[in-house]
Amino acid sequence: MRLIRIVLATASVALFSLPLAAQTSPATIPGRTVSHSLTLVVEGKPTVYSLADLAALPHIPVAVHNKRTNTDDVYSGVPLASLLAAHGVTYTGGDVPLHKFLRCYIVAHSTDDYFVTFSSAEVFPDFHTGDVIVADSVNGKPIAVNGQLELVSSEDKRPSRLVYSLAKIIFLESPGE
Amino acid sequence: MRLTRLVLAALLAVATLPALAQTPTAEEMPHKPIPATTSLTLVLNGKSTTLTLAQIAALPHKSVSVFNAHEKKNETYSGVPLAALLTANGAPFNHQTQHDMLNSYITIKGTDGYTVVYSTVEVYTPDYHTGDVIIADTRDGQPITTDGLRMVSTEDGHPMRWLHSVTTITLTKAGY
Numbered sequence: 001m002r003l004i005r006i007v008l009a010t011a012s013v014a015l016f017s018l019p020l021a022a023q024t025s026p027a028t029i030p031g032r033t034v035s036h037s038l039t040l041v042v043e044g045k046p047t048v049y050s051l052a053d054l055a056a057l058p059h060i061p062v063a064v065h066n067k068r069t070n071t072d073d074v075y076s077g078v079p080l081a082s083l084l085a086a087h088g089v090t091y092t093g094g095d096v097p098l099h100k101f102l103r104c105y106i107v108a109h110s111t112d113d114y115f116v117t118f119s120s121a122e123v124f125p126d127f128h129t130g131d132v133i134v135a136d137s138v139n140g141k142p143i144a145v146n147g148q149l150e151l152v153s154s155e156d157k158r159p160s161r162l163v164y165s166l167a168k169i170i171f172l173e174s175p176g177e
Numbered sequence: 178m179r180l181t182r183l184v185l186a187a188l189l190a191v192a193t194l195p196a197l198a199q200t201p202t203a204e205e206m207p208h209k210p211i212p213a214t215t216s217l218t219l220v221l222n223g224k225s226t227t228l229t230l231a232q233i234a235a236l237p238h239k240s241v242s243v244f245n246a247h248e249k250k251n252e253t254y255s256g257v258p259l260a261a262l263l264t265a266n267g268a269p270f271n272h273q274t275q276h277d278m279l280n281s282y283i284t285i286k287g288t289d290g291y292t293v294v295y296s297t298v299e300v301y302t303p304d305y306h307t308g309d310v311i312i313a314d315t316r317d318g319q320p321i322t323t324d325g326l327r328m329v330s331t332e333d334g335h336p337m338r339w340l341h342s343v344t345t346i347t348l349t350k351a352g353y
Contacts, residue, residue: 102292103292115280115353116280117282121293121295122295122296126335153298157307158305
């Protein structure tokens with residue numbers, strides 16, 4: 001029993017110290033820039049999260065099969081819904097009225113101009129099946145070659161919206177039509 | 178005097194009830210009857226296509242079973258997969274179009290102008306996303322006469338995007 005505790009404690013220390021290691025020596029593949037922070041823009045107001053800020057927030061695991069690499073990976077990260085909720089974006093009576101929330105979408109950018117869209121509703125797990133997270137570790141290790149931060153969606157069957165080097169997330173309202 | 182106070186308190190309580198009822202408590206959004214769909218217009222990559230209900234009825238259908246949290250009952254809808262409708266009318270999602278599709282989103286509008294947004298990935302089922310998103314024209318084996326057409330997404334636990342009387346579907350480039 002004591003041995004299990006020691007093993008768990010060691011594993012916890014190792015896991016928590018990994019993001020720090022990633023900050024000091026981010027390895028990348030050639031041509032890929034590294035994300036050093038996440039900027040979240042809600043109603044035109046930007047908030048910058050450092051890697052340490054994100055590491056300090058509650059994380060959840062998300063398991064996905066990556067068709068690019070043909071691997072089964074378990075990411076850990078901060079639910080995008082939690083980040084949005086902290087800025088008043090929810091479908092349950094936040095600052096954004098429900099009818100407006102349903103007309104909104106999210107654009108997630110990498111450091112190198114790659115961007116993808118999500119609907120606002122689909123990133124809230126109580127609304128839509130699955131989890132969408134801002135991941136900072138994969139398989140228990142820091143995300144190194146993929147630019148430190150990745151956006152991961154559990155219900156996507158292809159990795160098109162697996163955004164490497166995630167740098168910015170913008171919450172926007174559709175103009176209509 | 179005390180009775181008067183009690184009556185006034187009761188009246189006040191009753192007066193506040195409608196306000197409470199309007200509080201957006203998720204799926205309990207009231208649905209007022211709106212005109213049923215007479216045709217569906219798809220606006221995709223600069224091309225507009227209008228389909229009649231008969232044309233939609235003639236397309237291959239898929240059935241989905243869902244729990245309607247608003248009505249609090251299980252329902253079976255049959256309709257045309259939205260991905261098939263979009264693909265056949267100028268918006269295929271494949272390796273060649275992937276970049277543009279990922280940079281876009283889809284708006285669904287009802288006959289009352291009410292609009293909701295879906296991402297492109299979440300409606301291109303089953304290739305890109307889990308679940309089913311269909312434009313339904315029957316419910317539990319009967320035509321949905323009140324709506325004509327209704328949007329149904331199996332992955333939405335709340336039916337707030339199951340838009341009634343769908344009339345226009347538009348593919349739009351995202352701002353950024």
